[in-house]
Amino acid sequence: MRAAFITGHGGNEVVEIGQRPEPVRASGEILVRMKAATLNRVDLYMRDSGAGITHQLPQIMGVDGAGIVEEVGPDEKTIKAGDRVVLHPGIVCGRCEFCQRGDQVLCVGIRYLGEHRDGTMAEFVSVPAENVFLMPENFDFAEAAALGVNHLTAWRMVFTKTQVKPWETVLIFGIGGGVSLAALQLVKAIGSRAIVTSREDEKLERARALGADETINGRTEDVARRAMELTGGRGVDVVIENVGEAVWPAALRSLVRGGRIATCGATTGDNPSSDLRRLFIRQLQIFGSTAGNFSEFRDLIEFCKRGDIRPVIDSRYGLDETHAALSRLEAGEQFGKIAINIESR
Structure with a gap:
Protein backbone atom coordinates (compact mmCIF):
# COMPACT_ATOMS: atom_id res chain seq x y z
CA MET A 1 0.00 0.00 0.00
CA ASP A 140 -16.41 15.05 4.79
CA PHE A 141 -13.48 12.80 5.62
CA ALA A 142 -10.99 15.62 6.27
CA GLU A 143 -13.40 17.35 8.66
CA ALA A 144 -13.99 14.09 10.51
CA ALA A 145 -10.26 13.36 10.71
CA ALA A 146 -9.73 16.76 12.35
CA LEU A 147 -11.83 15.71 15.34
CA GLY A 148 -9.38 13.04 16.51
CA VAL A 149 -6.67 15.35 17.86
CA ASN A 150 -7.47 19.07 17.88
CA HIS A 151 -11.18 19.03 18.65
CA LEU A 152 -10.86 16.18 21.13
CA THR A 153 -8.02 18.01 22.90
CA ALA A 154 -10.04 21.23 23.01
CA TRP A 155 -13.15 19.38 24.24
CA ARG A 156 -11.28 17.98 27.25
CA MET A 157 -9.71 21.37 28.03
CA VAL A 158 -12.96 23.32 27.76
CA PHE A 159 -15.52 20.92 29.24
CA THR A 160 -13.67 18.36 31.38
CA LYS A 161 -10.76 20.33 32.80
CA THR A 162 -11.82 23.99 33.08
CA GLN A 163 -15.58 23.32 32.84
CA VAL A 164 -16.34 26.55 31.03
CA LYS A 165 -19.79 28.02 31.72
CA PRO A 166 -21.95 29.98 29.24
CA TRP A 167 -21.66 33.19 31.28
CA GLU A 168 -17.86 33.11 31.51
CA THR A 169 -15.14 34.84 29.50
CA VAL A 170 -12.41 32.71 27.90
CA LEU A 171 -9.06 33.94 26.58
CA ILE A 172 -7.68 31.72 23.80
CA PHE A 173 -4.06 32.13 22.72
CA GLY A 174 -2.70 31.53 19.22
CA ILE A 175 -5.86 31.58 17.14
CA GLY A 176 -5.29 29.96 13.75
CA GLY A 177 -3.90 26.74 15.18
CA GLY A 178 -6.19 23.72 15.25
CA VAL A 179 -6.70 23.41 19.02
CA SER A 180 -7.27 27.14 19.45
CA LEU A 181 -9.84 27.28 16.66
CA ALA A 182 -11.59 24.21 18.04
CA ALA A 183 -11.71 25.82 21.49
CA LEU A 184 -13.20 28.99 19.99
CA GLN A 185 -15.91 26.98 18.26
CA LEU A 186 -16.79 25.03 21.40
CA VAL A 187 -16.79 28.09 23.65
CA LYS A 188 -19.06 30.02 21.30
CA ALA A 189 -21.35 27.02 20.79
CA ILE A 190 -22.36 27.21 24.46
CA GLY A 191 -22.64 31.01 24.47
CA SER A 192 -19.48 32.00 26.35
CA ARG A 193 -17.56 35.17 25.58
CA ALA A 194 -14.33 34.54 23.67
CA ILE A 195 -11.25 36.74 23.46
CA VAL A 196 -8.57 35.46 21.08
CA THR A 197 -4.94 36.40 20.41
CA SER A 198 -2.68 36.20 17.39
CA ARG A 199 0.32 38.09 16.04
CA GLU A 200 -1.40 38.44 12.65
CA ASP A 201 -4.34 40.78 11.98
CA GLU A 202 -5.63 38.59 9.15
CA LYS A 203 -6.07 35.65 11.51
CA LEU A 204 -7.80 37.88 14.05
CA GLU A 205 -10.23 39.08 11.40
CA ARG A 206 -11.04 35.52 10.39
CA ALA A 207 -11.53 34.60 14.04
CA ARG A 208 -14.09 37.40 14.37
CA ALA A 209 -15.95 35.93 11.42
CA LEU A 210 -16.08 32.64 13.34
CA GLY A 211 -17.61 34.33 16.38
CA ALA A 212 -14.74 35.71 18.47
CA ASP A 213 -16.08 38.59 20.57
CA GLU A 214 -12.76 40.43 21.00
CA THR A 215 -9.27 40.12 19.51
CA ILE A 216 -5.79 41.03 20.75
CA ASN A 217 -2.72 41.34 18.55
CA GLY A 218 0.07 39.88 20.65
CA ARG A 219 2.72 41.55 18.48
CA THR A 220 1.48 45.12 18.95
CA GLU A 221 -0.49 44.96 22.21
CA ASP A 222 0.17 43.91 25.80
CA VAL A 223 -2.09 40.88 26.03
CA ALA A 224 -2.65 40.92 29.79
CA ARG A 225 -3.28 44.66 29.94
CA ARG A 226 -5.74 44.46 27.04
CA ALA A 227 -7.51 41.45 28.56
CA MET A 228 -7.98 43.42 31.76
CA GLU A 229 -9.36 46.40 29.82
CA LEU A 230 -11.81 44.16 27.98
CA THR A 231 -13.07 42.69 31.27
CA GLY A 232 -13.35 45.97 33.17
CA GLY A 233 -10.24 45.24 35.23
CA ARG A 234 -11.61 41.90 36.45
CA GLY A 235 -9.72 39.39 34.32
CA VAL A 236 -10.89 36.39 32.32
CA ASP A 237 -12.36 33.28 33.93
CA VAL A 238 -10.46 30.78 31.79
CA VAL A 239 -7.33 30.73 29.63
CA ILE A 240 -6.84 28.10 26.92
CA GLU A 241 -3.27 27.96 25.63
CA ASN A 242 -0.84 25.70 23.80
CA VAL A 243 1.95 28.18 23.06
CA GLY A 244 3.90 27.74 26.27
CA GLU A 245 6.84 29.76 27.50
CA ALA A 246 6.34 32.91 25.40
CA VAL A 247 2.80 33.61 26.63
CA TRP A 248 2.74 32.06 30.09
CA PRO A 249 3.35 35.26 32.12
CA ALA A 250 0.62 37.10 30.17
CA ALA A 251 -1.72 34.16 30.59
CA LEU A 252 -1.40 34.19 34.38
CA ARG A 253 -1.75 37.98 34.58
CA SER A 254 -4.93 37.86 32.51
CA LEU A 255 -6.83 35.63 34.94
CA VAL A 256 -9.42 36.70 37.49
CA ARG A 257 -8.81 35.62 41.09
CA GLY A 258 -9.57 31.92 41.27
CA GLY A 259 -9.35 31.66 37.47
CA ARG A 260 -8.43 28.52 35.55
CA ILE A 261 -5.86 27.88 32.85
CA ALA A 262 -5.53 24.77 30.70
CA THR A 263 -2.38 24.09 28.69
CA CYS A 264 -1.73 21.37 26.13
CA GLY A 265 1.44 22.48 24.36
CA ALA A 266 4.77 24.24 24.50
CA THR A 267 5.61 25.26 20.95
CA THR A 268 7.71 28.22 22.17
CA GLY A 269 9.41 26.39 25.03
CA ASP A 270 8.58 24.35 28.11
CA ASN A 271 10.32 26.33 30.86
CA PRO A 272 8.09 29.35 31.59
CA SER A 273 8.75 31.71 34.47
CA SER A 274 6.97 30.71 37.68
CA ASP A 275 5.07 33.50 39.37
CA LEU A 276 4.28 31.40 42.42
CA ARG A 277 3.08 34.28 44.58
CA ARG A 278 0.47 35.23 41.99
CA LEU A 279 -0.47 31.57 41.72
CA PHE A 280 -1.19 30.99 45.39
CA ILE A 281 -2.33 34.48 46.44
CA ARG A 282 -4.91 34.60 43.64
CA GLN A 283 -5.62 30.87 44.02
CA LEU A 284 -5.26 30.19 40.32
CA GLN A 285 -5.89 26.69 38.98
CA ILE A 286 -3.63 25.14 36.34
CA PHE A 287 -4.67 22.10 34.31
CA GLY A 288 -2.41 20.06 32.08
CA SER A 289 -4.32 18.34 29.32
CA THR A 290 -3.80 16.34 26.16
CA ALA A 291 -6.06 14.33 23.87
CA GLY A 292 -9.18 12.81 25.47
CA ASN A 293 -10.98 9.63 26.51
CA PHE A 294 -13.23 7.41 24.41
CA SER A 295 -16.31 8.78 26.20
CA GLU A 296 -15.22 12.36 25.51
CA PHE A 297 -14.69 11.50 21.84
CA ARG A 298 -18.16 10.00 21.67
CA ASP A 299 -19.66 13.12 23.27
CA LEU A 300 -17.76 15.36 20.85
CA ILE A 301 -19.05 13.44 17.83
CA GLU A 302 -22.63 13.60 19.11
CA PHE A 303 -22.19 17.34 19.69
CA CYS A 304 -20.99 17.77 16.11
CA LYS A 305 -24.00 15.88 14.77
CA ARG A 306 -26.18 18.73 16.06
CA GLY A 307 -24.56 20.96 13.46
CA ASP A 308 -23.21 23.56 15.88
CA ILE A 309 -19.58 23.26 14.82
CA ARG A 310 -17.58 22.15 11.82
Whole structure:
Protein backbone atom coordinates (compact mmCIF):
# COMPACT_ATOMS: atom_id res chain seq x y z
CA MET A 1 0.00 0.00 0.00
CA ARG A 2 1.04 3.62 -0.49
CA ALA A 3 1.94 5.68 2.56
CA ALA A 4 3.91 8.70 3.78
CA PHE A 5 6.60 7.57 6.20
CA ILE A 6 9.77 8.74 7.89
CA THR A 7 13.02 6.85 7.31
CA GLY A 8 15.13 8.92 9.69
CA HIS A 9 15.13 12.30 11.40
CA GLY A 10 15.80 15.70 9.88
CA GLY A 11 13.76 17.68 7.36
CA ASN A 12 11.47 16.71 4.52
CA GLU A 13 14.29 14.68 2.99
CA VAL A 14 13.53 11.88 5.49
CA VAL A 15 9.83 11.78 4.51
CA GLU A 16 9.10 9.31 1.71
CA ILE A 17 5.90 8.54 -0.17
CA GLY A 18 6.00 4.97 -1.34
CA GLN A 19 5.07 1.39 -0.62
CA ARG A 20 4.72 -0.11 2.86
CA PRO A 21 3.32 -3.52 3.90
CA GLU A 22 -0.46 -3.56 4.21
CA PRO A 23 -1.55 -4.23 7.82
CA VAL A 24 -3.13 -7.57 8.65
CA ARG A 25 -6.27 -7.22 10.77
CA ALA A 26 -5.79 -8.93 14.14
CA SER A 27 -8.56 -10.38 16.28
CA GLY A 28 -10.64 -7.59 17.83
CA GLU A 29 -9.46 -5.06 15.26
CA ILE A 30 -11.11 -3.22 12.39
CA LEU A 31 -9.37 -2.63 9.07
CA VAL A 32 -10.06 0.84 7.66
CA ARG A 33 -9.41 2.11 4.16
CA MET A 34 -8.16 5.60 4.93
CA LYS A 35 -9.58 8.57 3.05
CA ALA A 36 -8.07 11.53 4.91
CA ALA A 37 -5.71 12.56 7.69
CA THR A 38 -4.80 16.00 9.01
CA LEU A 39 -1.42 17.30 10.09
CA ASN A 40 -0.49 18.07 13.69
CA ARG A 41 2.60 19.62 15.25
CA VAL A 42 3.66 16.17 16.44
CA ASP A 43 4.13 15.14 12.79
CA LEU A 44 6.88 17.74 12.55
CA TYR A 45 8.29 16.60 15.88
CA MET A 46 8.45 12.98 14.77
CA ARG A 47 10.10 14.01 11.51
CA ASP A 48 12.60 16.30 13.21
CA SER A 49 13.69 14.05 16.10
CA GLY A 50 10.98 12.02 17.82
CA ALA A 51 13.09 12.38 20.97
CA GLY A 52 11.52 10.72 24.00
CA ILE A 53 8.92 8.82 21.96
CA THR A 54 9.60 5.11 21.52
CA HIS A 55 9.29 4.28 17.83
CA GLN A 56 10.89 2.25 15.05
CA LEU A 57 11.93 3.39 11.60
CA PRO A 58 10.59 3.41 8.99
CA GLN A 59 7.29 4.60 10.48
CA ILE A 60 4.12 5.76 8.77
CA MET A 61 3.12 9.33 9.70
CA GLY A 62 -0.27 10.67 10.78
CA VAL A 63 -2.04 10.71 14.14
CA ASP A 64 -5.67 11.34 13.21
CA GLY A 65 -7.72 10.01 10.32
CA ALA A 66 -11.03 8.98 8.83
CA GLY A 67 -12.06 6.45 6.21
CA ILE A 68 -14.31 3.57 5.22
CA VAL A 69 -14.41 0.25 7.06
CA GLU A 70 -12.88 -2.48 4.91
CA GLU A 71 -13.12 -5.49 7.21
CA VAL A 72 -14.43 -6.38 10.67
CA GLY A 73 -14.31 -9.49 12.81
CA PRO A 74 -17.21 -11.93 13.15
CA ASP A 75 -18.02 -10.73 16.68
CA GLU A 76 -18.25 -7.02 15.82
CA LYS A 77 -21.82 -5.78 16.39
CA THR A 78 -21.55 -1.99 16.11
CA ILE A 79 -19.40 -1.27 13.07
CA LYS A 80 -19.82 -2.94 9.67
CA ALA A 81 -17.95 -2.94 6.37
CA GLY A 82 -18.73 0.19 4.37
CA ASP A 83 -19.30 2.44 7.39
CA ARG A 84 -17.73 5.91 7.30
CA VAL A 85 -15.64 6.19 10.46
CA VAL A 86 -13.20 8.38 12.37
CA LEU A 87 -10.38 7.03 14.54
CA HIS A 88 -9.43 7.76 18.12
CA PRO A 89 -5.61 7.86 17.92
CA GLY A 90 -4.73 6.33 21.32
CA ILE A 91 -4.25 2.57 21.49
CA VAL A 92 -4.58 1.56 25.17
CA CYS A 93 -3.96 -1.54 27.27
CA GLY A 94 -7.49 -1.72 28.71
CA ARG A 95 -6.18 -3.24 31.95
CA CYS A 96 -4.36 -0.55 33.96
CA GLU A 97 -6.13 1.37 36.73
CA PHE A 98 -6.72 4.35 34.46
CA CYS A 99 -8.29 2.32 31.64
CA GLN A 100 -10.43 0.47 34.18
CA ARG A 101 -11.89 3.73 35.47
CA GLY A 102 -12.55 5.06 31.96
CA ASP A 103 -9.66 7.52 31.84
CA GLN A 104 -7.94 5.89 28.87
CA VAL A 105 -5.93 8.98 27.98
CA LEU A 106 -3.87 8.35 31.14
CA CYS A 107 -3.19 4.69 30.24
CA VAL A 108 0.31 3.71 31.35
CA GLY A 109 0.87 1.89 28.06
CA ILE A 110 -0.89 4.22 25.61
CA ARG A 111 0.55 4.16 22.10
CA TYR A 112 -0.46 6.85 19.63
CA LEU A 113 -0.84 6.35 15.91
CA GLY A 114 1.95 8.15 14.09
CA GLU A 115 4.03 8.40 17.25
CA HIS A 116 4.62 4.98 18.80
CA ARG A 117 3.32 2.93 15.86
CA ASP A 118 2.40 3.29 12.19
CA GLY A 119 -0.09 6.08 11.60
CA THR A 120 -2.94 7.19 9.39
CA MET A 121 -1.21 8.58 6.30
CA ALA A 122 -1.59 5.29 4.48
CA GLU A 123 -4.17 3.48 2.39
CA PHE A 124 -5.02 1.11 5.26
CA VAL A 125 -4.89 1.12 9.07
CA SER A 126 -5.94 -1.65 11.44
CA VAL A 127 -6.86 -0.61 14.98
CA PRO A 128 -8.79 -2.04 17.95
CA ALA A 129 -12.56 -1.85 17.52
CA GLU A 130 -12.90 0.52 20.49
CA ASN A 131 -10.88 3.14 18.56
CA VAL A 132 -13.36 3.25 15.67
CA PHE A 133 -16.36 5.63 15.77
CA LEU A 134 -19.05 6.43 13.24
CA MET A 135 -18.33 9.91 11.90
CA PRO A 136 -20.93 12.70 11.62
CA GLU A 137 -22.89 12.09 8.41
CA ASN A 138 -22.67 15.72 7.26
CA PHE A 139 -18.86 15.86 7.56
CA ASP A 140 -16.41 15.05 4.79
CA PHE A 141 -13.48 12.80 5.62
CA ALA A 142 -10.99 15.62 6.27
CA GLU A 143 -13.40 17.35 8.66
CA ALA A 144 -13.99 14.09 10.51
CA ALA A 145 -10.26 13.36 10.71
CA ALA A 146 -9.73 16.76 12.35
CA LEU A 147 -11.83 15.71 15.34
CA GLY A 148 -9.38 13.04 16.51
CA VAL A 149 -6.67 15.35 17.86
CA ASN A 150 -7.47 19.07 17.88
CA HIS A 151 -11.18 19.03 18.65
CA LEU A 152 -10.86 16.18 21.13
CA THR A 153 -8.02 18.01 22.90
CA ALA A 154 -10.04 21.23 23.01
CA TRP A 155 -13.15 19.38 24.24
CA ARG A 156 -11.28 17.98 27.25
CA MET A 157 -9.71 21.37 28.03
CA VAL A 158 -12.96 23.32 27.76
CA PHE A 159 -15.52 20.92 29.24
CA THR A 160 -13.67 18.36 31.38
CA LYS A 161 -10.76 20.33 32.80
CA THR A 162 -11.82 23.99 33.08
CA GLN A 163 -15.58 23.32 32.84
CA VAL A 164 -16.34 26.55 31.03
CA LYS A 165 -19.79 28.02 31.72
CA PRO A 166 -21.95 29.98 29.24
CA TRP A 167 -21.66 33.19 31.28
CA GLU A 168 -17.86 33.11 31.51
CA THR A 169 -15.14 34.84 29.50
CA VAL A 170 -12.41 32.71 27.90
CA LEU A 171 -9.06 33.94 26.58
CA ILE A 172 -7.68 31.72 23.80
CA PHE A 173 -4.06 32.13 22.72
CA GLY A 174 -2.70 31.53 19.22
CA ILE A 175 -5.86 31.58 17.14
CA GLY A 176 -5.29 29.96 13.75
CA GLY A 177 -3.90 26.74 15.18
CA GLY A 178 -6.19 23.72 15.25
CA VAL A 179 -6.70 23.41 19.02
CA SER A 180 -7.27 27.14 19.45
CA LEU A 181 -9.84 27.28 16.66
CA ALA A 182 -11.59 24.21 18.04
CA ALA A 183 -11.71 25.82 21.49
CA LEU A 184 -13.20 28.99 19.99
CA GLN A 185 -15.91 26.98 18.26
CA LEU A 186 -16.79 25.03 21.40
CA VAL A 187 -16.79 28.09 23.65
CA LYS A 188 -19.06 30.02 21.30
CA ALA A 189 -21.35 27.02 20.79
CA ILE A 190 -22.36 27.21 24.46
CA GLY A 191 -22.64 31.01 24.47
CA SER A 192 -19.48 32.00 26.35
CA ARG A 193 -17.56 35.17 25.58
CA ALA A 194 -14.33 34.54 23.67
CA ILE A 195 -11.25 36.74 23.46
CA VAL A 196 -8.57 35.46 21.08
CA THR A 197 -4.94 36.40 20.41
CA SER A 198 -2.68 36.20 17.39
CA ARG A 199 0.32 38.09 16.04
CA GLU A 200 -1.40 38.44 12.65
CA ASP A 201 -4.34 40.78 11.98
CA GLU A 202 -5.63 38.59 9.15
CA LYS A 203 -6.07 35.65 11.51
CA LEU A 204 -7.80 37.88 14.05
CA GLU A 205 -10.23 39.08 11.40
CA ARG A 206 -11.04 35.52 10.39
CA ALA A 207 -11.53 34.60 14.04
CA ARG A 208 -14.09 37.40 14.37
CA ALA A 209 -15.95 35.93 11.42
CA LEU A 210 -16.08 32.64 13.34
CA GLY A 211 -17.61 34.33 16.38
CA ALA A 212 -14.74 35.71 18.47
CA ASP A 213 -16.08 38.59 20.57
CA GLU A 214 -12.76 40.43 21.00
CA THR A 215 -9.27 40.12 19.51
CA ILE A 216 -5.79 41.03 20.75
CA ASN A 217 -2.72 41.34 18.55
CA GLY A 218 0.07 39.88 20.65
CA ARG A 219 2.72 41.55 18.48
CA THR A 220 1.48 45.12 18.95
CA GLU A 221 -0.49 44.96 22.21
CA ASP A 222 0.17 43.91 25.80
CA VAL A 223 -2.09 40.88 26.03
CA ALA A 224 -2.65 40.92 29.79
CA ARG A 225 -3.28 44.66 29.94
CA ARG A 226 -5.74 44.46 27.04
CA ALA A 227 -7.51 41.45 28.56
CA MET A 228 -7.98 43.42 31.76
CA GLU A 229 -9.36 46.40 29.82
CA LEU A 230 -11.81 44.16 27.98
CA THR A 231 -13.07 42.69 31.27
CA GLY A 232 -13.35 45.97 33.17
CA GLY A 233 -10.24 45.24 35.23
CA ARG A 234 -11.61 41.90 36.45
CA GLY A 235 -9.72 39.39 34.32
CA VAL A 236 -10.89 36.39 32.32
CA ASP A 237 -12.36 33.28 33.93
CA VAL A 238 -10.46 30.78 31.79
CA VAL A 239 -7.33 30.73 29.63
CA ILE A 240 -6.84 28.10 26.92
CA GLU A 241 -3.27 27.96 25.63
CA ASN A 242 -0.84 25.70 23.80
CA VAL A 243 1.95 28.18 23.06
CA GLY A 244 3.90 27.74 26.27
CA GLU A 245 6.84 29.76 27.50
CA ALA A 246 6.34 32.91 25.40
CA VAL A 247 2.80 33.61 26.63
CA TRP A 248 2.74 32.06 30.09
CA PRO A 249 3.35 35.26 32.12
CA ALA A 250 0.62 37.10 30.17
CA ALA A 251 -1.72 34.16 30.59
CA LEU A 252 -1.40 34.19 34.38
CA ARG A 253 -1.75 37.98 34.58
CA SER A 254 -4.93 37.86 32.51
CA LEU A 255 -6.83 35.63 34.94
CA VAL A 256 -9.42 36.70 37.49
CA ARG A 257 -8.81 35.62 41.09
CA GLY A 258 -9.57 31.92 41.27
CA GLY A 259 -9.35 31.66 37.47
CA ARG A 260 -8.43 28.52 35.55
CA ILE A 261 -5.86 27.88 32.85
CA ALA A 262 -5.53 24.77 30.70
CA THR A 263 -2.38 24.09 28.69
CA CYS A 264 -1.73 21.37 26.13
CA GLY A 265 1.44 22.48 24.36
CA ALA A 266 4.77 24.24 24.50
CA THR A 267 5.61 25.26 20.95
CA THR A 268 7.71 28.22 22.17
CA GLY A 269 9.41 26.39 25.03
CA ASP A 270 8.58 24.35 28.11
CA ASN A 271 10.32 26.33 30.86
CA PRO A 272 8.09 29.35 31.59
CA SER A 273 8.75 31.71 34.47
CA SER A 274 6.97 30.71 37.68
CA ASP A 275 5.07 33.50 39.37
CA LEU A 276 4.28 31.40 42.42
CA ARG A 277 3.08 34.28 44.58
CA ARG A 278 0.47 35.23 41.99
CA LEU A 279 -0.47 31.57 41.72
CA PHE A 280 -1.19 30.99 45.39
CA ILE A 281 -2.33 34.48 46.44
CA ARG A 282 -4.91 34.60 43.64
CA GLN A 283 -5.62 30.87 44.02
CA LEU A 284 -5.26 30.19 40.32
CA GLN A 285 -5.89 26.69 38.98
CA ILE A 286 -3.63 25.14 36.34
CA PHE A 287 -4.67 22.10 34.31
CA GLY A 288 -2.41 20.06 32.08
CA SER A 289 -4.32 18.34 29.32
CA THR A 290 -3.80 16.34 26.16
CA ALA A 291 -6.06 14.33 23.87
CA GLY A 292 -9.18 12.81 25.47
CA ASN A 293 -10.98 9.63 26.51
CA PHE A 294 -13.23 7.41 24.41
CA SER A 295 -16.31 8.78 26.20
CA GLU A 296 -15.22 12.36 25.51
CA PHE A 297 -14.69 11.50 21.84
CA ARG A 298 -18.16 10.00 21.67
CA ASP A 299 -19.66 13.12 23.27
CA LEU A 300 -17.76 15.36 20.85
CA ILE A 301 -19.05 13.44 17.83
CA GLU A 302 -22.63 13.60 19.11
CA PHE A 303 -22.19 17.34 19.69
CA CYS A 304 -20.99 17.77 16.11
CA LYS A 305 -24.00 15.88 14.77
CA ARG A 306 -26.18 18.73 16.06
CA GLY A 307 -24.56 20.96 13.46
CA ASP A 308 -23.21 23.56 15.88
CA ILE A 309 -19.58 23.26 14.82
CA ARG A 310 -17.58 22.15 11.82
CA PRO A 311 -13.77 21.92 11.77
CA VAL A 312 -12.01 24.64 9.78
CA ILE A 313 -9.95 23.15 6.96
CA ASP A 314 -7.14 25.46 5.86
CA SER A 315 -6.00 23.51 2.82
CA ARG A 316 -6.06 20.06 1.24
CA TYR A 317 -3.12 18.17 -0.23
CA GLY A 318 -2.75 14.78 -1.86
CA LEU A 319 -0.52 12.13 -0.32
CA ASP A 320 2.12 12.89 -2.96
CA GLU A 321 2.12 16.51 -1.76
CA THR A 322 2.98 15.68 1.86
CA HIS A 323 6.26 17.66 1.72
CA ALA A 324 4.42 20.84 0.75
CA ALA A 325 1.81 20.27 3.45
CA LEU A 326 4.48 19.81 6.12
CA SER A 327 6.25 22.96 4.97
CA ARG A 328 3.03 24.96 5.29
CA LEU A 329 2.53 23.69 8.83
CA GLU A 330 6.14 24.39 9.74
CA ALA A 331 5.84 27.98 8.47
CA GLY A 332 2.79 28.57 10.66
CA GLU A 333 0.84 29.89 7.68
CA GLN A 334 -2.30 27.85 8.28
CA PHE A 335 -5.66 28.91 9.67
CA GLY A 336 -7.25 25.64 10.65
CA LYS A 337 -6.30 22.11 9.70
CA ILE A 338 -4.08 21.02 6.84
CA ALA A 339 -5.63 17.91 5.35
CA ILE A 340 -4.03 15.03 3.47
CA ASN A 341 -6.41 13.27 1.06
CA ILE A 342 -5.56 9.60 0.67
CA GLU A 343 -6.75 8.02 -2.55
CA SER A 344 -6.18 4.33 -3.20
CA ARG A 345 -4.61 3.41 -6.52
